[in-house]
Amino acid sequence: AQSVTQLDSQVPVFEEAPVELRCNYSSSVSVYLFWYVQYPNQGLQLLLKYLSGSTLVESINGFEAEFNKSQTSFHLRKPSVHISDTAEYFCAVSPNTGNQFYFGTGTSLTVIP
């Protein structure tokens, strides 16, 4: 069975400050890892994903996440946030032998001017 834990339900941060959103998972099989972002009243948009290869993955808007197998973590980071980054962020895993996604409970990031 798979489970995803996002330890921080709400993260307020000042504009241009760095941020880290934490994600830990547990799984009995190998998994693929994803971060999705959700803006109010919208669906989810893929931010970045780890399938294989380099453990550090980056998005086009400055976010990055590092897969740490020993710590079963996939924390999301950004060195300098913008107001437009205010949204809900979901970490998700998908077993490499299955087709379902398992989501964390989400982290609400609020960027303060």
Place this chain on the structure above:
Amino acid sequence: GAVVSQHPSRVICKSGTSVKIECRSLDFQATTMFWYRQFPKQSLMLMATSNEGSKATYEQGVEKDKFLINHASLTLSTLTVTSAHPEDSSFYICSARDLRKGVGEAFFGQGTRLTVV
């Protein structure tokens, strides 16, 4: 990236009526589609998984007679909420994957805000 279109984006219906939500993959063939329900400030709860041409697999606790799912083609899946009640009011989101392309991301629709009055 691939596009999944969900319609309608908002719907208000009277208690006791049925509502159909459509989910279309516009530029790829979705071998598998997922339907989620999301309550305010909460994560997505998987309701069911549907594979094209076969019956949907429902998660525990989800009434299959109330939430009818049809995945008749590789580009269209529908969720029908039958005899809707106010407690069915929620945000419903579909997602789609093409598993023939191996592992990949799931693409999400824009969501449907259902309000039952």
